[in-house]
Amino acid sequence: MNLIPTQQGQQTSDRIRRAGVQALRDTFHWRSLSIATIAVVVVALVIGVMGLTGIIDVRFMLTRWPEFFVPFVDSPLYLSLVLTTIPFLIGFVVAVPMGLLRAYRSSLNRGRGGEVLTLARAKELFGTPRAVMRVVGRRLGRAILLPLYGFVTGYVEGIRGTPFFVQMWLVYFVIINNLPRQARLFELVGIVALALNTIGYQAEVFRAGFQSVGQGQIEAAKSVGMHGRTVFLHITLPQSLRLVTLPLGNEWIGLLKASAIVSIIGVNELQHFANDIGSGHPVEAFVMVSVMYLVVIVPLSRVITYLERVRRIPGLGTPTPTTAERMFGVRRRSGAPAAQVGTLTRLRLAWKGRDRLRDPA
Amino acid sequence: MIRADGIHKWFGELHVLRGIGMEVTKGEVSCIIGPSGSGKSTFLRCLNLLVFPDQGDIYLEGVRITSPEVRPEWVRQQIGMVFQSFNLFTHLTALRNVTLGLTKVRRMDSEAAGKKARWELERVGLGDKVDAYPAQLSGGQQQRVAIARALAMDPKVMLFDEPTSALDPEFIHEVLDVMTKLADEGMTMVVVTHEMGFAKKVADDVTFLDQGQIVERGPPSEIFEGPKQERTKAFVSRILG
Numbered sequence: 081m082n083l084i085p086t087q088q089g090q091q092t093s094d095r096i097r098r099a100g101v102q103a104l105r106d107t108f109h110w111r112s113l114s115i116a117t118i119a120v121v122v123v124a125l126v127i128g129v130m131g132l133t134g135i136i137d138v139r140f141m142l143t144r145w146p147e148f149f150v151p152f153v154d155s156p157l158y159l160s161l162v163l164t165t166i167p168f169l170i171g172f173v174v175a176v177p178m179g180l181l182r183a184y185r186s187s188l189n190r191g192r193g194g195e196v197l198t199l200a201r202a203k204e205l206f207g208t209p210r211a212v213m214r215v216v217g218r219r220l221g222r223a224i225l226l227p228l229y230g231f232v233t234g235y236v237e238g239i240r241g242t243p244f245f246v247q248m249w250l251v252y253f254v255i256i257n258n259l260p261r262q263a264r265l266f267e268l269v270g271i272v273a274l275a276l277n278t279i280g281y282q283a284e285v286f287r288a289g290f291q292s293v294g295q296g297q298i299e300a301a302k303s304v305g306m307h308g309r310t311v312f313l314h315i316t317l318p319q320s321l322r323l324v325t326l327p328l329g330n331e332w333i334g335l336l337k338a339s340a341i342v343s344i345i346g347v348n349e350l351q352h353f354a355n356d357i358g359s360g361h362p363v364e365a366f367v368m369v370s371v372m373y374l375v376v377i378v379p380l381s382r383v384i385t386y387l388e389r390v391r392r393i394p395g396l397g398t399p400t401p402t403t404a405e406r407m408f409g410v411r412r413r414s415g416a417p418a419a420q421v422g423t424l425t426r427l428r429l430a431w432k433g434r435d436r437l438r439d440p441a
Numbered sequence: 442m443i444r445a446d447g448i449h450k451w452f453g454e455l456h457v458l459r460g461i462g463m464e465v466t467k468g469e470v471s472c473i474i475g476p477s478g479s480g481k482s483t484f485l486r487c488l489n490l491l492v493f494p495d496q497g498d499i500y501l502e503g504v505r506i507t508s509p510e511v512r513p514e515w516v517r518q519q520i521g522m523v524f525q526s527f528n529l530f531t532h533l534t535a536l537r538n539v540t541l542g543l544t545k546v547r548r549m550d551s552e553a554a555g556k557k558a559r560w561e562l563e564r565v566g567l568g569d570k571v572d573a574y575p576a577q578l579s580g581g582q583q584q585r586v587a588i589a590r591a592l593a594m595d596p597k598v599m600l601f602d603e604p605t606s607a608l609d610p611e612f613i614h615e616v617l618d619v620m621t622k623l624a625d626e627g628m629t630m631v632v633v634t635h636e637m638g639f640a641k642k643v644a645d646d647v648t649f650l651d652q653g654q655i656v657e658r659g660p661p662s663e664i665f666e667g668p669k670q671e672r673t674k675a676f677v678s679r680i681l682g
Contacts, residue, residue: 197509205510299491300528300587304542304594305518314541319532393532395576 099390107382141364144357148372156353157372163339163349167275168332171282178232179286185229239280244338248273252345270342278335285327289320322391329384333377442467442502442629443598448487449496457483459653470630472640475650476676481633485600488631489520518546521591525603527583529575535562535586536571539593561589565619581612585619601632637681641665649673
């Protein structure tokens with residue numbers, strides 16, 4: 081029942097395995113289960129009371145609920161997940177280079193100083209093809225990257241500065257007016273609109289992540305002779321991915337909720353389906369669709385917490401608490417003073433005769 | 442081994458280095474001292490091209506490394522550098538800190554790299570800390586891992602940028618011990634330091650730098666006990682207290 085061990089001597093694979101076990105234990109720990117049970121009971125009670133007083137029709141809910149996700153393929157839940165996951169992945173792939181460009185803008189127009197390699201000399205040295213690649217490539221690179229930076233910045237500001245609602249309609253009419261009518265056209269509109277949107281936000285997330293990696297780390301990597309690409313792949317990227325896990329998770333959650341807007345153009349995702357069946361029972365429909373979003377998002381945020389815990393660098397930062405620690409203030413790490421444990425827990429443990437509170441040393 | 446010739450560097454309007462020339466021969470330990478802001482660190486960074494000089498040339502074993510024909514990555518492979526703030530890769534264990542350069546730059550297979558890295562860590566007295574992450578190590582241990590990381594690349598020259606300035610007093614000696622051992626083994630070293638004891642004992646010569654210029658250069662006994670220049674006198678008397 082330990083967190084990821086912070087002692088030395090732990091291989092990474094071992095750490096990941098232990099963190100996985102920890103996450104499972106944490107999820108199915110009686111404390112978290114009891115909390116979940118309480119939450120479910122409260123929701124059920126509220127629904128029950130509302131049902132008894134005639135505010136909502138419980139029988140309607142019970143009979144229609146499965147239609148949100150059965151059969152799964154092409155169900156509203158499935159469509160919502162597709163509308164979120166594909167744009168998110170596209171966003172990830174496109175936003176990394178965009179964030180990189182934005183993070184390292186200042187090094188674009190800064191020469192290294194000293195002499196510059198002339199094309200003539202490079203030809204002598206490496207032969208014409210490589211010389212052209214090196215000299216012309218460098219100049220061309222700068223000639224392209226600087227305007228590209230302007231474009232990326234404009235794009236990010238444009239996306240962040242306009243409502244998704246507006247962006248979606250824009251994409252909708254561009255696609256509808258230019259593509260022939262075909263199946264899945266509205267789904268395509270939704271995916272394109274959400275992808276364009278999340279690219280803008282993720283680019284900023286990555287920019288922040290890249291810029292947060294210390295200059296000293298990069299200098300050290302260069303000092304052993306690494307190329308820019310190697311430095312990025314082995315230092316900047318792994319360190320910044322840890323930093324952006326949480327904001328990226330937020331972005332995914334935000335995207336799932338934004339996908340509700342796509343219901344307006346007729347994609348039968350969760351919100352659209354709720355509208356559909358809700359004509360006679362609006363309250364029931366919105367309760368049901370709320371629960372559906374929660375059912376996706378709550379486990380997802382658990383996964384994010386798990387990822388953060390697995391990828392945490394031992395000894396750096398504050399460890400993410402387990403659910404039990406968060407809710408009850410129990411420290412299960414070795415050597416924790418007993419005073420940090422709540423009275424109830426101490427009594428329970430004393431009663432059970434456990435020796436967890438003693439220093440194992 | 443390494444020679445700098447009339448190095449100038451500007452940071453915007455600021456003229457940081459004003460024509461520094463210096464040579465360190467093979468096996469020599471050369472210390473650079475000077476008040477803060479005198480350009481010591483910048484000069485050291487120029488030597489492995491982390492900062493590219495605006496004017497002047499640097500030669501490594503006769504090769505003009507400031508030439509645009511020379512790739513800085515090739516230069517840095519041959520010059521080890523140790524930083525004031527250690528700069529260990531925070532997301533990697535001590536062992537992986539050392540092996541990364543071997544596998545990614547020198548293209549060693551991971552087994553050979555691991556073996557070499559263990560040996561280098563053993564050499565700085567950290568054979569038992571291979572799996573520790575930097576944040577789990579003391580400052581002195583981190584700096585020794587950093588030294589091992591640089592040494593693993595088999596550098597021809599080692600640059601030390603105030604390697605003990607960020608350390609608690611109790612850890613300074615363990616780093617200096619490693620450096621002394623290294624000097625005894627015949628490593629060519631350029632050391633920016635305020636450790637006068639180390640400079641006196643190990644250095645072959647000491648350079649006093651002020652306002653981007655070399656004020657005085659000579660054997661440690663001369664610089665510390667009988668400096669010729671007024672500025673050197675004032676500085677030395679201040680740090681020797």
